[in-house]
Amino acid sequence: MRDDEAARERQRRWRMVLGGPADEALGKAEGRDGAMDSALSALYDQGGDGDGEKGSRRSAGLGGSAPKVARWLGDIREYFPSTVVQVMQQDAIERLDLTRLLLEPEMLSAVEPDVHLVGTLLSLNRVMPEQTKDAARQVVRTVVEQLEKRIEQKTRAAVTGALNRAARINRPRHADIDWDRTIRANLKHYQAEHRTVIPERLIGYGRRTTAVQRDVVLCVDQSGSMAASVVFSGVFAAVLASMRSLRTSLVVFDTAVVDLTEQLEDPVEVLFGTQLGGGTDINRAIAYSQQLITRPRDSIFVLISDLYEGGVRDQMLRRVAEMTAAGVQVVVLLALSDEGAPAYDHENAAALAALGVPAFACTPDAFPDLMAAAIERRDLKAFAERYADQRKTGGAL
Known part of the structure; x- marks a missing residue:
């Protein structure tokens, strides 16, 4: 590229980064750049109104009508890669009045399905009109199928290998x-x-057998901050439940406890059986889960929660101590998502660590290796430390 072409390209990129305020110094964005600039302005410029004009507040623009939002969603899918589209959609849900419009069926056909969108739809499940639910289920099913393709093969290989080594x-x-x-x-x-x-x-x-070799209980916090973790947990639970060598249970909780084990054949039904939001009673959820554990030495209990306890903290810790003493392999995850550790209760995490149960955030890609470590009864504290080092350096577990 010649020097003058390179200079023009740098100027163009700086104009796209700086937005409309740079029109006078760098020139107005034209053509495709202009369309991209309008889409960005509608979401991120303080004065954008959704059509690239200035002078009105953003909240009066993009969120003002379903047709305008539908056009905007179509524009960003045309001009940006899907990974960027997902970020912009999530920002729109948080910054603009997009959540309300997602209750309209025609809106759901315009969005890019992803884990965050599924979390938002699940949080709206109880107020969603009947005419919207079919479209919402299709969005959820699309994301579930994508996640299953991502995790199923590795999960099966890791778990099967671990069971073979353990035997x-x-x-x-x-x-x-x-x-x-x-x-x-x-x-x-x-x-x-x-x-x-x-x-x-x-x-x-050991002799090959079709008997159940391990019991797995996934106990998942469905408070609002755990939305992505709920989605991934539901899909993982369905994959684990499809393996005959495991007996898998799925329990979700806020201040109440719901057992979704009977729905594990269809992860979409599992997710629509959750109710994101509300308080948290971890102690009650663990108490229920203890009833499901009949073979402690052959059981794995996975608690997925940010550990903000609204129930009886001392009883919660005592129950975890009882399980570990009985031989249950206890795993505590602050999150099961790609986002890393959320805000969490550091005091409760430290108390669990003192019991020999480290609490850490885990990505979906690392979860199969974690399950393998738990099946083989390896030191989970060492696993957590290796995993933390791997996250920092980008190496392998």
């Missing part, structure tokens, strides 16, 4: 010998003259 025995039948690990464990017995390894210790898997 490994030292006197296996011939068909169950793990030859790779057996050879590595017996390399010191290599016989050079015979050019072979003489295995003194066989390592293999």
Whole structure:
């Protein structure tokens, strides 16, 4: 690119960054740039009215009518990549009067489906008109299918591998010998003259069985701040429930407790069975979950919550201590989402850590590895520390 072309391109980019106030110094955006600038102005400029004009407050513009918002949603999908569209939609939900308009069916056909939009729709579930629910379910189903494609294969592989390793025995039948690990464990017995390894210790898997090997209880806080975690938890629960080697239960709670286990065949129904918002009674939810745990040594209890307890804190901590003492592998996640740790109760997190139960935020991509660690009864504190280091450096677990 020649110097003058490069200079024009830099000027164009600075104009797009600075917006309308830079018209006099850098020139007015034209053509496609002008359309993109209008879409950005409607959302982010203090004086934008949704049509790129100035002088009225933003809240009187984009949120003013469904047709205008529908056009705006169509524009941003045309001019920006889907990742940017999702960010702009989320900003519009938070900054403008878009939530109300999402109750109109024609609006839902114009939006880019994503986890945050699903969370917003679930929070509106109780006030959503019947004519809107079919469109909302289709949006939710689209996102669920995307998430299942993202997580299902890795989850199945991680869990199956962990169950196999956990069942490994030292006197296996011939068909169950793990030859790779057996050879590595017996390399010191290599016989050079015979050019072979003489295995003194066989390592293999336990007898293959269709019996349930682990019980998993997912206990999910459905307060408003946990929206993305609720969505991911519902999809993960459905994937885990489809594996015959696991007995999976899903419990969601605010100040009441709802068992959604019977709906796990359809994650969309699971999500519409949640009710985002309201208070939090973690102690009550744990008390209910304890009733579901009948084989402590073979059970994994996953609490997903920001730990802001509205119930009886001392009882909550005592129940966690009881479960760990009985042999339950307890996992506490402050969030299960791509956003990282939300605001959370540091005092309760520290109290859980003192019980040997670290509390940390986990991304969906890392959750299968976490479940594998829990199945194998590995040190979850060490896992959490490695995971935190991996997040900082971008390395692998």
